[in-house]
Amino acid sequence: MLRNAAIIGCGQTKHSGRRRDVNQAELVSEAVHNALEDAQVSLKEVNALVVGNMQGFGGVANPDLWIGDWIGAPGKPVLRIATGGTTGGSVGQGGFYSVMSGLYDIVVATAWEKHSDSKEAGATTGLLHVALANFFHAFGYGLSMKNLLATSAVGAAAGVAAYQARFYMHRSGCRSEHFDMVAAKARRNAARNKYAHLQWPNCTPEDIHKTELIVDPFRYGHVCPASDGASAIVIACEDIALKKCKRPAWVKGLASYSDEETQMQSESGGGVGVLDPSEQMGARLSAMKAYQQAGIKDPKQEIDVAEIYQPFPSQELLFSEKLGLFDEGKAWIAMEKGETEINGRMPCDPSGGVNATNAIGSSALQRILEAGLQVMGKAEDHQVPKKVRNAVAHGWGGVTNYITVTVLGETPAPRR
Amino acid sequence: MTAEKIQAVETNTLPYAAGFCWSTGFLMEKFIKSLAKKEIWAAKCPRCGYTYVPPRNRCGQCDAKIEEKDLTKLSGKGILVGFTKAYVQLDASSKFVDLDEPIFIGAVKLDGADSNLFMQIAEIDPQDIKEGIKVQVKWQDQTQGAISDIQYFTHYTG
Amino acid sequence: MQRRVAIVGYAQSEYQFNVPRTREDQVFDVVKAALRHAGILREEVDSVVTASSDFLDGRTISNVFLSMAVGAYQKDESKVEEDGTGALLYGLMRILAGTHDVVTIEAHTLASTINPHQILFYSLDPLFDRQVGLMNDIAAAAIQARMYMKKYSVPEEAVAMVSVKNLANAALNPLTHRKMPDLTVEEVLNSKLYYEPIRELMIPPITDGVCALILASEEKAREITDRPVWIEGVGTYQDSYLRDRDLTRFESLGKAAAKAYEMAGIKDPYREINVFEVSEKFAHEELMIYEALGLAREGHGQSLIEKGLTNREGEIPVNPSGGALSADPICATGLTRVIEAARQIRGDAGGCQIPYVERALAHGQFGICAQKNTVFILGGDQ
């Protein structure tokens, strides 16, 4: 890195299933202005904006053209980045690169999703469209409804997640009950985060276990909600960050390695060569690169808190391993011992994570934002009770083939 | 089988449209509901005075917050600042089809507002449609609190 | 800029309507060709930035099945959803940041998938303009054209001359879509009226196209090629939404150009830049672009075309490749302009070549009535 950048302000909206009190533009504006207020920066001082959502969910094409006027875009550079589930992570990283490049000094990165604007339940519109073009093509070759049920794992939202969980269980020895524990933790943590969606104080694994089975190994209680919400961060170069912020969250490493799509067809109905969707080479590579930039040699010791993108509880476990926080196949054992609780040795998703709040386009930016809050010491009720030197934020998207990994810390990355 | 032989085929798409139900927010809700009373409300920025129609809660010029108290009622009369005569329109299958009768689409600056509204201009002799003429709202006979309550803009009756 | 960055290779598909090949196939071929043109292997690339749009491609996460085709397997990848010049800017930022050295930039739209003007209808304010249901980008451009022509007394003929110039230039470019070497002003003015005063030959054809280029840091660029094309300046800005803009001028383009000139140390673009490749999505826009780029005073863009100054043989050739009017694969249009400008600097532009090009300007736009504009200044060695 030739120039340091840091988060100096964070803003998000209250997330819920129906933020019908505002329209899409007002929702985004709420988060951006919260962030500006937090950073004590006016929109006039902002040099550029990086924005993003998943267009298909909100039903507005090129939403920055319309929404831009609510967030001071006129007369500013605006870059819209969208990479599926990692959109938020990519937007955040786009913001970091904007400042690190030396082209801009203060940049606002914002991402949002408003699921309730879609008539179809949950995220189906968007998720279906990922595959729709391919399904249409395959119908021409006699794709049956049974084939479709197999691909979608009988409707377990993102079908591949259920398969991925099974692969992980087989490899690590973890059981469905451990997913209950992760989900219960997410809801308990969310109850301490005033912006989160599914808040359930004192939720127990038994509460989750009582919910109906979707498809073994997943229950309804395991799955993330579809939320309305937006998040925004203010990113500044070194001089300004030091001037404006007592304890900025420095970007120490960032990477977004892609892998081959892990299930379904390639563009025209072909197979894929990833034999195990829980292998996640993209996550491994991204983490390696980001830690290398950050000068982190042993993430187990040097990372103090992790914000992992876990719409499904299995993913908190398997991705924490890919991020090097636990040994392969051992995350669930650490979780059983309480190491991933807010007051544990390696807190994972103290905010509740995506499992409690999923405004898709924004979710991965929220991980960066929450990691930033932990470093800045501003996470209020869900602040981890220890010194946070380094925090890692993760995002996944696409057909579990897109990854973003960002490392934030209390000091800038060492110069090479 | 060589790569050259691999051709693409066009897929038959199913007749499927994704539906959306955008929430409007408070100011826009007031705007739409007031159309039932044949009222047009605009939002005047408390800081710079720029007046938006339809209203919005954030000023794009100076970034000030705009609230319900900043709403002002407009007369529904304005000036045609620009227009075009449309010979085609997009049909349901997203193709351009010829209109039986060309229509006029105008950019109308309502008195007291700074935004332009892009609406149909009708019931004016085509030769009289020029930049700078005064126009006013033609309401539906039965207004119901929907954007379609504004039928089009037409000649100014004073 | 913190580092010097150069374009070291590029490739384009043939721009046509309804190419009978899949998206994946076309993207693969062009990226492969760009790597070959640069003379490097996929393994040497650090990062890939693509530009495409979910709405234009008709699927959420439009890039999800293309990662393999663009050569992003286990590479640092991202996607912008706007014009390809946005992807180029993002790729440039990644190199400037010092985290990457070689970046592939790819942009595509197969506009035959759906009428792209429908997508610009979908970009309207959903709470009002989309409910009214009258507008689209052509209607907006028509209102703009009329307002501009009225304000500065621009005759229809001057607008038609832009189409005549660009479509004749296109005849010399084997890749482009609409080629009309013998087109006359009368023919343009007799073509089908869409929205007065905009006629069929003042609108780009619906085009499928893919283009890609390879960007490298100075050290890498010197290793890869003897003829790097340097990025000397860049500027990008956005305007207000349609309702709250002065449609008779491209304010954001003016700012973008000023910023790019400042970075490149250009005081007098008219004399210091040898060729201009601009994205004129409607014929009248090119006249307004002249003004925004500082080549003519406000309202005087018409005189450049009338005097033939922007012809191939003129003092400031604009769009010798045929411009966006000859082929408009939406997200790829701006990146195509960059590639055409780079070809001019390297002397590789074939029939479109302008003699003695040292510096070139490329422009990309996105949105209704060019709401978002990006300008790049490119230069050769020396």
Added chain:
Amino acid sequence: MAYLKDQRRETMMVEGSWNIGAYRYKGSTQLQEYVDGLKEKKLIGSLCPGCGKVIVQPRNICGRCHRRMDKRMVVSHKGTITCFVISPPIEKGKYKIIGMDPVEAGVIQEGAILVPVFVRFDGADSNINTILLNCPPEKVHIGMRVKAVFVENPEGKLSDLEGVEPLKE
């Protein structure tokens, strides 16, 4: 205790749509080669000349090598289950797939338990997503040997491959 509620006044809505039916997608004819193979009860994959991987169903491009996969291979009917999930008994009105209910459409019997699986056929370097037949759900395990089950009279459709069933070796 249960979930905390977020109460706020909802504003009115306006509607709109995105017409997916207006798109004209293109797909590759490589799927035709695959279904032609199914008609003869053959499972066809593509071979990458770079890394030697065989992918079923065939695909055009090997991302690892950034090369075209223009060779074809036939893989075995026998394979191994690499992954599975088990559905609860499927009830009417529970699932919708592109607006259709599989029980109502008669594709699945009410109360049936479905076991979707990943199968790696011998000779392939990829998984195929299909359904396990003729096996009680409690018996399924990763590593289970299976063989392909075709419909009686294959017509050259993707649905010709009905699923897999346990292999008695």
